[in-house]
Amino acid sequence: MTTTVHFLENSVKKPKPNADQIAFGKHFTDHMFVMDYETGKGWFDPRIVPYEPITLDPAAMIFHYGQTVFEGLKAYRTKEDRILLFRPEENFKRLNLSSERLSIPEIDQNLALDCLKELLEVEKDWVPTKEGNSLYIRPFVIATEPNLSLAPSQTYQFIIILSPVGSYYKEGIQPVRIHVEEEYTRAVRGGTGRAKTAGNYAAAYKAQEKATKEGYSQVLWLDGVEKKYIEEVGSMNVFFKVNGEVITPELNGSILEGITRKSIIEVLKDWNVPVKERKISLEELYDAYSKGQVEEAFGTGTAAVISPVGELNWGEKKMIFNDGQIGDLSQRLYDTLTGIQTGEIEDPYNWTVEVK
């Protein structure tokens, strides 16, 4: 790369967490990547520094007006000890899409990817060897100007932190039970649903709390306007196999454009499985279910890749999909995507990017 990334090595190296019981998102590596932005100057001073606290004025805009975006992706170690990323350019493309919505300056995609690769080279020992484990990557941008005015910040930091994580499925793939949320709204047309931005997430805790209380593990979100159409499940996109055809809600501005979602659609097309992105209402789904036509349901996202939905609870109506078991297509998609991500199977799509 043309930009020089400064490297300040951490003299202290932390012990790695026990590979068999890593809690998600609680362990961090020895270094992080940081780059600054100032209006008029652009992005500058890319650097890899010891993982350390961020120091910000209490009036920094991130604390008051939520001008921030983030991403989430993973690095996998193959059996041959290669380190692979899965479509990372898509994450940086989406980071910029999110930034556009939040009036945050864009970052050159190639520069961002190069910086991530340099960080991963420094931290390569942190990419877990145990099957199913991986290194979770969290790039994020925060508005740092100390100013209580309601206007976009003049300064930002772009930071990447790394966190070794365990397998999402420690005891085999467990289908999840999902609660349809009819009161709270995650996102609406004209809002920020399409952006990966902090405010969307804490706003969802109340609904999650309700679902948990009623014994469900996640929430199915409906559209904010009519409260009729299916949008997402938890922090995953969602797919239904109905009568041999796979249906997923179309991108409408309030749904996050998942990279796993996009990949699943491409794989299905490649396999000649009919797949449609379109509006689908709960009513329609329930109708099809009543006729015995819903064959499989699953969520998709970086964390779980595929998360089969075993049960969907819609007020008094309950839907059990595929006897609460993972379906054949879900399993095949899971095996294919995770196989490509970990280098176990060939990557005909050129999705993986190796960190040298």
Place this chain on the structure above:
Amino acid sequence: MTTTVHFLENSVKKPKPNADQIAFGKHFTDHMFVMDYETGKGWFDPRIVPYEPITLDPAAMIFHYGQTVFEGLKAYRTKEDRILLFRPEENFKRLNLSSERLSIPEIDQNLALDCLKELLEVEKDWVPTKEGNSLYIRPFVIATEPNLSLAPSQTYQFIIILSPVGSYYKEGIQPVRIHVEEEYTRAVRGGTGRAKTAGNYAAAYKAQEKATKEGYSQVLWLDGVEKKYIEEVGSMNVFFKVNGEVITPELNGSILEGITRKSIIEVLKDWNVPVKERKISLEELYDAYSKGQVEEAFGTGTAAVISPVGELNWGEKKMIFNDGQIGDLSQRLYDTLTGIQTGEIEDPYNWTVEVK
């Protein structure tokens, strides 16, 4: 108060900004108030410390999932050198309402107010003497746990910072020109509109940018569902005087429950001016306008108290209220509220709270 607030004095005292040209939200006093929270332990260690940077782990939840709430109020200096707050208990009540929506632990209202008063005693020299100037108070709560899991934080900080600000109206009250936003949405039923939380604010920058580009100073927000009903203008509630009756959008979950709004309604009732909180569509407003029935329009909020709306631009339709001048009722409300706030006139409502 029963809780002891620790006080660590700042050995350095900053010069006060020039009273004639204070930029909003850029100057801060010598001290701030901080209190911590941990699950199981509750709120602890209330303290007044030098105004200084906050140090947080890069994985602190505030940076990723937006779990945060804030408030905004002002302290005024009277001619007799008393320091007055305006209905501060309402701000801490609303802080708790916001916190409930964001799954943040509540803070005892009385405790919070006592802490604010102690901070103001320390910083009383910072309350400006110049007429129209005041000390802006920003209480806020941030989620501080370093954890990338999607769940409420186990630790928080409650912070109060103080900022001397100039008069909103340096050259007399100027009515504002407002642009109706039809594409972007601020808030929706089931969302976080009723809460004063960071995510709502950065989400509004795109619409503000559009309005500015078209020569308007602020945005009028419509409801997120039908895009028909009037909600707020910028960060203010909005009132219309139509045919002798004052109308303001009813609280519906997506509108912020302004304390100025509440006070205006009480004053109007006291004056026997008919006032209604109800749904009002732009269509209805335009109809009334076409018939010459819209007499005045104004926004309300802590910053400006009353901000007359001179012009409302709705696509091809333009509405000019009261010849673009401040109306009699708006002026009388402004004089009354600011009079009470600054101790110039009697406070029959017992709204002001003196800091001794």
